[in-house]
Amino acid sequence: MNTITDALVARLCDRVSASTSDTLSTVEVFTGGTLAKVPRSSPQDVAEAVEAARVAQRAWANVAVADRIAIFERFHALVLEHSEQVLDLLQAETGKSRRDAFLEAASPLVTVGYYARKAPKLLASQRREGMMPLLVKTTELRAPKGVVGIITPWNYPFALAFTDLIPALIAGNAVVLKPDTQTALSTLFGVDLLYQAGLPQGLLRVVLGDGPVVGTAIVDTADYVGFTGSTRTGREIAARAGQRLVGCSLELGGKNPLLILADASLAKAATGAVQTCFSNSGQLCMSPERLFVHTAVYDAFVARFIEEVKRMNLTAAYDFSADMGSLTSRRQLETVSAHVEDAREKGATVLAGGRARPDIGPFFYEPTVLTDVTPEMLCYDSETFGPVVSIYRVADDVEAIARANATMYGLNASIFSKSIPHAESVAAQLNAGTVNINDGHVVGFGSADAPMGGMKDSGLGRRNGAEGLLKYTEAQNVSVQKVPLTTPPRWLPYGLFAKNMRALLRLFRKAGIR
Structure with a gap:
């Protein structure tokens, strides 16, 4: 209550x-x-x-x-x-x-x-x-x-x-x-x-x-x-x-990617992906909606991920029992439903979820996982802003990076890998204002000493x-001239003044001052 x-x-x-x-x-x-x-x-x-x-x-x-x-x-x-x-x-x-x-x-x-x-x-x-x-x-x-x-x-x-x-x-x-x-x-x-x-x-x-x-x-x-x-x-x-x-x-806005590299811990990656993809029912500008999984671990990761998704508890309760809550409005429910139905009708495969849950509450929608999503589908590159993610198999890091960057957005990205140097090298190639390694979005946003914001169509400026x-x-520049610097005294010809100034500038450069 x-x-x-x-x-x-x-x-x-x-x-x-x-x-x-x-x-x-x-x-x-x-x-x-x-x-x-x-x-x-x-x-x-x-x-x-x-x-x-x-x-x-x-x-x-x-x-x-x-x-x-x-x-x-x-x-x-x-x-x-x-x-x-x-x-x-x-x-x-x-x-x-x-x-x-x-x-x-x-x-x-x-x-x-x-x-x-x-x-x-x-x-x-x-x-x-x-x-x-x-x-x-x-x-x-x-x-x-x-x-x-x-x-x-x-x-x-x-x-x-x-x-x-x-x-x-x-x-x-x-x-x-x-x-x-x-x-x-x-x-x-x-x-x-x-x-x-x-x-x-x-x-x-x-x-x-x-x-x-x-x-x-x-x-x-x-x-x-x-x-x-x-x-x-x-x-x-x-x-x-x-x-x-x-x-x-x-x-x-954002259409954020999550990359599962070949050397990722699949248990940690599956748990982390569930937590970040369905946080706030996916109504989060930094939430991943596109998962790019290396082919070497694709089948194993998807099996673990789907298992975790299907275990999620949806509850309309004022306590800590729910893994995921409701969408916030009928408008959001209609948008999410439209994206999923469009994908289903055009050939996408629903691995988990894919339906509203009015038996729990008027705006609840199940956490949904799609594969076989293609460019003509609404959820391919439009922000769904709901509990819907699409999974794509990639051959290597090069393909994962290219597909992650193939969007007008650039707000957030996530990488899972056992090798921090490996993940950091991939992160530097992603066009996103924030990149989280072995986490979805919390550690980046919560690191208040670092700026957070978007590239490309994801925004201007930074918070934090x-x-x-x-x-x-x-910013105001207040500069005090202690002696005249730019105008020579009357007795000094300007040509000589300019010559002396050039010599002074050469001296400053050699001394590393200017």
Whole structure:
């Protein structure tokens, strides 16, 4: 039984910037019934939220970085204290298993821990080499962008919202956040905890509504935009932001490959593939949908993999018993069903799964494994975003790499091999922003000191690492000339000045200075 009450819903909805009486209904995924009615924001609400956030940001920018971080340290403790409610909300709104909800809830804690350690140094002024040694002093300063607009999806409403907004706020910005309506309560709960931790009122504003209306209003007013979602929408945001000459960071779609090399441990590979392919019911931008298996181990791996898949427990329960939960919406169920039926009709073989499970819940679909998938099938190169994977036999590493790269996407890739040097040599040839070895996606995303993002049509920019913080800042070069360098004194002919400067530059080069 979950812990969501009417009083909790009402408190969270009070955090939404909405001036009208319009509401939007959300669904309790395991039952299909109404979970809550949440406020609908208007474009005017967005404009007012941005302006109010801009006022709050001016004061926040003058708060010491250590004092900003202290708020997030308290937030970290509050998330742990209220973790059961976080998990209940995530399950109710997304239908994911409690195991997946647990991993999601932990993600922002890793983000807080990393930036609490690293942000003070990253945001501090940095001495840089001046134009001339001793004669020019150059310093790099970091200033916040201002108001950051963040638009987050429904599949990871807690992890993705806070992984992005934590560094944005620590960098001195205000944030106007638009979570997906279906999963708004999970995000709002975290926002409420952040205010309980001491975040200044008005610095983080939440708006809700349809993406083309409310999302567009954010893109048209914010000083920087962060978006996680589809490649189609990402292109539109990039074009719109470009018209205003504001920056954006986009994590978009993926058709991620998983490579089983000839020297892989088949037991570990089969278990790891099941865990990553069907995590969050496959509704994960980093989840593999294409498995390329070396012919030497193909039959043995497939047998082990199918055995593991068929053992998976699907349950609509607010406990840790389920291996996999539900899809989040009827729309996702229809997309997954359409991809599988299209493949089946065009000659694909279904080795496991391949059907909806309304006996468990309205949007459940079995973990599904396909072979004999060909280019004319929808699931061949289009992102399914569900518990469906296709397996392909490959002759060697060269073929595996070529087929893995044969996609417009480049978000994540996975490799299983007993030889780390071998796997690392293969990883360097894959066109993916993140490559995980002997894991599907968790270790790459969880390594907060390294940037994470997409190549090709999978996005622009990176989250995590130094870039995940500094992208929310403007770099400023402050250079001090101690004596005149570029204009000779009146008594010195310019030709002689130029000759002396050339000699000085030659001397610097020989000395390794310039």
